[in-house]
Amino acid sequence: MSHSTLEIQLKTLPEQPGVYQYYDAEGIIIYVGKAKNLKKRVSSYFAKTHDNGKTRVLVKKIVTIRHIVVETETDALLLENNLIKKHQPRYNVMLKDDKSYPWICIKNERFPRVFSTRRVIKDGSEYFGPYTSMKTVYTLLDLIKGIYHLRTCNYHLSEDKIDAGKYKVCLEYHLGNCNGPCEGLETEAEYNENIKAIKEILKGNFKDSLSQFRAQMKQYAVNMQFEEAQKIKEKIEVLENYQAKSTIVNPKISNVDVFSIVSDETYGYVNFLQLSYGSIIRSHTLEIKKKLDETDLELLELAIIEIRQRFHSKSKEIYVPFKVDLGEDVKVTVPQLGDKKHILDLSVRNAKYYRMERFKQDKIVDPDRHANRIMAQMKADLRLHEEPRHIECFDNSNIQGTNPVAACVVFKNGKPSKKDYRHFNIKTVEGPDDFASMEEVVYRRYKRMLDEDQSLPQLIIIDGGKGQLSSALKSLEALNLRGKIAIIGIAKRLEELYYPNDPIPLYLDKKSETLKVVQQLRNEAHRFGIEHHRNKRSKSALNTELETITGVGEKTVVDLLKHFKSAKRISNAKLDELETVVGISRAEKVYNYYHNK
Known part of the structure; x- marks a missing residue:
């Protein structure tokens, strides 16, 4: 069907409440929506460029528009709900009709x-x-x-x-x-x-x-x-x-439905509490998968209609966290304080607990879904242009004068990818200089990745505040990568995230999944860096001890370590075992040194 035919369909839409249905070229219904004013709502889909990619794809697929005019907005809500359940259109949130309740x-x-x-x-x-x-x-x-x-x-x-x-x-x-x-x-x-x-x-x-x-x-x-x-x-x-x-609230609160919503980037969770004579006689949480970046208002309105239908609720009043439009038959209250606010807070808590449980279950049952949710959430929380499927975190906070080292840990799809972890021995910096060390390490890491044509991360996290972040940025600029990879710095207490050219830090919710992943990255980088630092210190200590033996040079030390693997084994070795590696003369010097101690 030509675009001009769509234009004709748009021009002939009435300015009344109703439900609209979009069909694709195969005549399959792909989206159902409700509107106070059909003409205005449907025209808005075609009048602007949408931020959401899925909405842009939906608009491209629309070939036919059909509509049903209704008397009131409440009728539109009910009809929309029933059509979504009947047709399960691809771009609508999923509503499953469960009839097996007792x-x-x-x-x-x-x-x-x-x-x-x-x-x-x-x-x-x-x-x-x-x-x-x-x-x-x-x-x-x-x-x-x-x-x-x-x-x-x-x-x-x-x-x-x-x-x-x-x-x-x-x-x-x-x-x-x-x-x-x-x-x-x-x-x-x-x-x-x-x-x-x-x-x-x-x-x-x-x-x-x-x-x-x-x-x-x-x-x-x-x-x-x-x-x-x-x-x-x-x-x-x-x-x-x-x-x-x-009984948990004022017994005067009777015949009331309470609804609240919590949501993340991919799902909305609507909790429903039914009150009668101050008692909760029913609690239920509905999980809704988002399809077109729907707002909490859109999800809540749809869920209220669905839940009230499902549980045959005839309550004349509902408590909600913000204003919703359900027609004139239902009194909508947005509680601010007292018993009413207490019961709304309880509903929110139920929704949050349900979401936490689902998150834990996904981690076990459906790791892919879990990863997708975390990635979508991190993209939103950290204000990124794309999902951080590949994150790298740098830490050199353990440099203390001797044996300067740095660590780079890698997470893929929100999980550690240990085979990709890297240690760095600082080569160009004399003494403890965190900023210069960070600049060197970041430069070496991404110079090598570019030379070897490896896929670059979507996000770099620098363990340190503004100073370290500026140092890392210098290296990205030198490699012409600034702006191509997102980069942030974490201040010491892990409460502040710094962005380039932004003096005001971002504070993440302490219970958010994004902060948990960032925390895990930082802890891993610390652990990995300190482990390497410790190994290096102990090796250098042992090397020093072997080299202090009169008549034993660097080559002898290397030969002995290659064969015996550790200083302890060298100290416990028999004379003939040492002799086979470095000859009788040097073997006697090493043997006598350890046995005369």
Whole structure:
């Protein structure tokens, strides 16, 4: 389809709320979006050059635009969500529809049974949930079973059959778990009172049940029925214990949904808490893979619609970290302080913990995905033009007058590449001069890489502040590499990152993955450098000792070390062993030196 046809499609778009769909040349739907004003939103895709590469590719692939006009923006949100789930377009964030959550069912029948199920049947039964974990379902069912005596049999308890004596009480009755409605030992009205109380508990309201039990307990006590009063007291304790575990905020906060989001370069994590009577009755975190560098606002709006649909939430108010547009039916609150802010902070903490867990799991299960995430995050955090797949870190902080050395450690895809590590003995600098040493080492490293046509790193990290960074920059300039490789310096405490020509350092979040990788690089460079420095010092010490033996020159020392590998072995060697390497005369001098000590 020609570009002019696209222009015609754009001109004929209405200025109303709706949903737009982009199709490629094969007629496959590649993107679905919502808009307050269809014409403005869709035209914006074609009117400017996009910073995001994927968006540029998407625009190139668009051949046909279709749209659906709706009454309100809320309708647009719902329709967008449903179309994304139905078609899973390539450039939309992924929303998977999960229908296998557990529910608690109160069956539509005389003397209703209460049980867990994963199948919702539209037969007039009441369903509570869905719950995000089976553990919550079991806890609630155990709580209900411990307080109310409900039947577990599946008999059809019609009035006629009970009157005709069709059924006999079972073991559950004799164990005290059921009051025997099958033999007419409990009336339908009494049973339904319990069901009514159970519904309130499942909604998170314990107040009515507790006050009812307290009144019953007092009545039994007045009537001297202390055994019955004790049973009711135990029920109150069970309920209060459960309520204490679940109540975390002001009990006046009821029927509210709380949403928060944390995101990195590749994923967004939206946490959902559902509150009823001050209790959290549900918590769920949705992971969304970004496709077009979506903002937190875009992800949160989409996730709220998805989650509320998935969990059948009818709450009239939501708490969120920033304003979202969900239409007029829902009150949107952005808490600033107090209990409301406390519950929003709790939601954010849940989202962060979930993200940390996923990060750990990726490291084990999917190392490639883990590396991709770290690379994307480092690119953003360190303000780089490309992902730092290959990083090199230089350290010469261990130079102390003697045996000046430097270390270069290499990370590839966020992990140490030990075969690429290099040590340098400083050749051109006299005495301890960190700046000149750094200049020499950086020059030698990249001169050699250029000469051998090796692939250069995307990022160089210099262990040191502005001085060392300036020295390294001189070498990059001399090799005509300045601006071609990103370079930063780390100050001593690892809290400050310095950039060329920028006096103000960058401070990274102490918990960020980027800082962890930078920290690991710096620690590795220290370890590797100090190890080499120590080896060099010990070798020079041993060389010095051997050379102090009268009549033993440098060639003899080298021959002995080549054969025996260490000074210790030379000192423990027998005379005939030394003789075979350096002759009788020198062998006797070395042997006598060590054995006369």
